[in-house]
Amino acid sequence: MNLFRDFQTKIVAALEGMVANGALPAGLDFSRVAVEPPRDPAHGDLATNAAMVLAKPAGQPPRTLAAALVPVLTALPDVVAVDIAGPGFINLRLAENFWHRRLAAAIGAGDVYGRSSLGNGRKVNVEYVSANPTGPMHVGHGRGAAFGDALANLLDAAGFDVTREYYVNDAGAQVDALARSVHLRYREALGETIGAIPEGLYPGEYLCAVGVALAARDGRKWLNQPEDAWLPSILAFAVDAMMALIRSDLAGIGIEHAVFTSERGLVERGSVDAALLLLEGRGLIYTGTLEPPKGDKPDDWEPRPQTLFRATQFGDDTDRPLKKSDGSWTYFATDIAYHLDKFSRGFAVMIDVWGADHGGYVKRMKAAVAALSDGKAGLEVKLCQMVNLMNKGEPVKMSKRAGTFVTLRDVVDEVGKDVVRFIMLTRKNDQHLDFDLAKVTEQSKDNPVFYVQYAHARHRSVLRQAAAEFPNADFSDAALGGAELSRLRDPDEMAILRTLAQWPRVVETAAETHEPHRIAFYLHDLAAAFHALWTRGKDETSLRFIIAGDVAATRARLALARGVGLVVAAGLRIFGVKPLEEMR
RNA sequence: GCGCCCUUAGCUCAGUUGGAUAGAGCAUCGGCCUUCUAAGCCGAGGGUCACUGGUUCGAGUCCAGUAGGGCGCGCCA
Numbered sequence: 026m027n028l029f030r031d032f033q034t035k036i037v038a039a040l041e042g043m044v045a046n047g048a049l050p051a052g053l054d055f056s057r058v059a060v061e062p063p064r065d066p067a068h069g070d071l072a073t074n075a076a077m078v079l080a081k082p083a084g085q086p087p088r089t090l091a092a093a094l095v096p097v098l099t100a101l102p103d104v105v106a107v108d109i110a111g112p113g114f115i116n117l118r119l120a121e122n123f124w125h126r127r128l129a130a131a132i133g134a135g136d137v138y139g140r141s142s143l144g145n146g147r148k149v150n151v152e153y154v155s156a157n158p159t160g161p162m163h164v165g166h167g168r169g170a171a172f173g174d175a176l177a178n179l180l181d182a183a184g185f186d187v188t189r190e191y192y193v194n195d196a197g198a199q200v201d202a203l204a205r206s207v208h209l210r211y212r213e214a215l216g217e218t219i220g221a222i223p224e225g226l227y228p229g230e231y232l233c234a235v236g237v238a239l240a241a242r243d244g245r246k247w248l249n250q251p252e253d254a255w256l257p258s259i260l261a262f263a264v265d266a267m268m269a270l271i272r273s274d275l276a277g278i279g280i281e282h283a284v285f286t287s288e289r290g291l292v293e294r295g296s297v298d299a300a301l302l303l304l305e306g307r308g309l310i311y312t313g314t315l316e317p318p319k320g321d322k323p324d325d326w327e328p329r330p331q332t333l334f335r336a337t338q339f340g341d342d343t344d345r346p347l348k349k350s351d352g353s354w355t356y357f358a359t360d361i362a363y364h365l366d367k368f369s370r371g372f373a374v375m376i377d378v379w380g381a382d383h384g385g386y387v388k389r390m391k392a393a394v395a396a397l398s399d400g401k402a403g404l405e406v407k408l409c410q411m412v413n414l415m416n417k418g419e420p421v422k423m424s425k426r427a428g429t430f431v432t433l434r435d436v437v438d439e440v441g442k443d444v445v446r447f448i449m450l451t452r453k454n455d456q457h458l459d460f461d462l463a464k465v466t467e468q469s470k471d472n473p474v475f476y477v478q479y480a481h482a483r484h485r486s487v488l489r490q491a492a493a494e495f496p497n498a499d500f501s502d503a504a505l506g507g508a509e510l511s512r513l514r515d516p517d518e519m520a521i522l523r524t525l526a527q528w529p530r531v532v533e534t535a536a537e538t539h540e541p542h543r544i545a546f547y548l549h550d551l552a553a554a555f556h557a558l559w560t561r562g563k564d565e566t567s568l569r570f571i572i573a574g575d576v577a578a579t580r581a582r583l584a585l586a587r588g589v590g591l592v593v594a595a596g597l598r599i600f601g602v603k604p605l606e607e608m609r
Numbered sequence: 610g611c612g613c614c615c616u617u618a619g620c621u622c623a624g625u626u627g628g629a630u631a632g633a634g635c636a637u638c639g640g641c642c643u644u645c646u647a648a649g650c651c652g653a654g655g656g657u658c659a660c661u662g663g664u665u666c667g668a669g670u671c672c673a674g675u676a677g678g679g680c681g682c683g684c685c686a
Binding site: 029059061062063064065068072074077080081086087110111112113114155157159194196197198199200288315317318325326329331341342343345346348349350351353355356359360380381382383384385386387388408410411451452453455456457459467468469470471472473475476479482483486487490491494527530531534537538542543546549550553556557559560561562563564569570571607608 | 610611612613614615621622623624625626627628629630631632633634635641642644645646647648649650651666667679680681682683684685686
């Protein structure tokens with residue numbers, strides 16, 4: 026489906042033919058021969074660097090080599106012109122008919138247009154969100170959620186076997202603090218006066234309902250009991266409640282993970298011991314004393330021997346501790362067990378989506394995965410930068426006291442899930458993102474969500490109008506695919522056809538680079554081309570999508586609109602955004 | 610102090626994984642509404658791609674260094 030890939034294959038075959046008949050020396054490496062759209066469409070439809078990358082090994086100047094390639098490339102099907110340009114680029118121009126056939130094929134493929142077999146069914150694990158189960162999701166989590174889910178959809182569209190996963194950090198000091206906080210709210214629910222929430226506990230009012238629910242379930246049995254008696258039970262109850270809250274936040278933006286893995290479960294099953302035993306067997310664990318960190322030194326730093334992982338052998342800057350001073354596992358230790366768990370479930374490709382504040386953790390985790398899998402598995406970490414929540418250009422003060430909203434749910438309630446998801450994907454993951462509540466709901470060109478949705482709604486609108494204009498005509502996709510597309514010849518129309526034909530390549534490139542934002546920019550470009558052509562119809566009635574009294578011409582033009590609608594819908598589907606039928 | 614990330618038009622950002630004359634939106638200026646939706650479109654101006662070297666046919670892109678910004682640096686996750 027990716028025409029650039031198709032032509033790359035054809036061109037390499039042609040080059041091999043030249044080797045066979047002696048026009049090129051044997052033993053050339055064709056892997057660097059690329060076929061891409063030229064930056065400037067005026068140069069042609071396809072450009073290849075073949076002559077330039079082969080010049081040196083073939084012992085010929087690039088332009089001489091290019092000249093020898095021209096007749097061979099001219100002979101390829103659908104090629105109507107071949108030019109040599111600049112240092113030795115070869116530009117190919119394809120027949121108009123080729124682009125018409127691509128549109129017909131796209132309409133024929135329908136919803137699967139752009140899907141790829143690039144991944145060849147390989148298993149990929151995408152772990153994202155993994156917010157601590159101690160409260161509702163905030164806006165920053167929302168970015169990781171939208172990003173991770175779009176990346177998963179993208180990899181799925183590119184032919185990978187994707188598992189969406191959430192790691193539940195339900196062990197450690199944070200959830201102990203959660204349990205204590207809930208116990209307080211529980212006492213409050215049973216009529217006690219609890220006063221101010223102590224430092225170190227979670228003060229959020231969302232825990233009041235959890236306390237009430239606990240009182241309803243267990244009555245007064247945890248009153249006046251030592252912490253040891255109630256902590257495990259209340260912790261489990263509280264974590265369940267928080268995960269229910271988070272799942273509901275996720276459902277609010279249309280996200281559902283297939284697998285939830287519990288940190289506590291890993292610890293209780295002995296997975297951490299097993300993982301560390303594995304590393305120990307490979308001589309990667311030892312007892313040693315670390316240098317104190319430079320810069321901001323901890324007040325209570327005392328050198329002491331601890332259990333360390335030889336992360337430096339795998340590119341990390343220092344070896345990393347696995348046990349805290351109280352003997353319990355560090356977060357890193359349980360995370361090692363978790364990634365071994367993923368590996369043992371058959372994932373050689375793991376992608377973790379983290380917040381940028383975890384950047385310092387990447388090297389050691391990659392080191393651990395390399396060590397655990399003996400180099401057979403790879404971990405890629407995508408760090409999502411911060412989201413600056415704005416309103417009309419002013420930063421939103423994140424003050425709970427002032428009642429300004431900070432939770433993801435509040436933002437979704439304010440602007441809608443589709444807007445949140447799309448805007449979160451309009452920047453590369455490693456760039457800061459301004460999320461302006463006023464701007465994202467504005468109906469203007471300034472708002473990319475609106476602009477792209479408008480293109481889809483316009484295509485629907487014109488199809489409705491056409492059906493009213495020609496009540497007896499068949500404008501089904503089957504009919505549009507068979508339209509007389511040779512009527513589409515205007516340069517702007519041809520430009521849209523070429524853009525539509527690039528869609529499969531866009532999907533593959535975005536999937537390979539793990540960069541969903543490329544889809545957003547492509548959709549914006551496609552929408553712009555469509556809006557521009559639409560407006561030209563004001564002056565040139567022959568460019569309108571509905572041509573009065575001419576069903577055949579209308580059908581051809583509707584096919585173009587349908588192609589745009591189809592691809593916009595496909596792109597929005599990857600983002601988990603519902604295409605709009607009308608803008609009202 | 611060390612590590613990771615970032616630096617492209619006045620502002621917010623893309624840049625097809627090393628290609629040709631570096632692009633878009635906003636803002637500024639100038640045009641287009643008896644219309645299939647003007648919630649839109651067309652055009653103009655605006656650049657030392659932070660800086661200095663290097664790698665090669667070719668560098669915004671890769672490497673090294675410098676400057677500025679962000680994040681992180683045992684007993685949080």
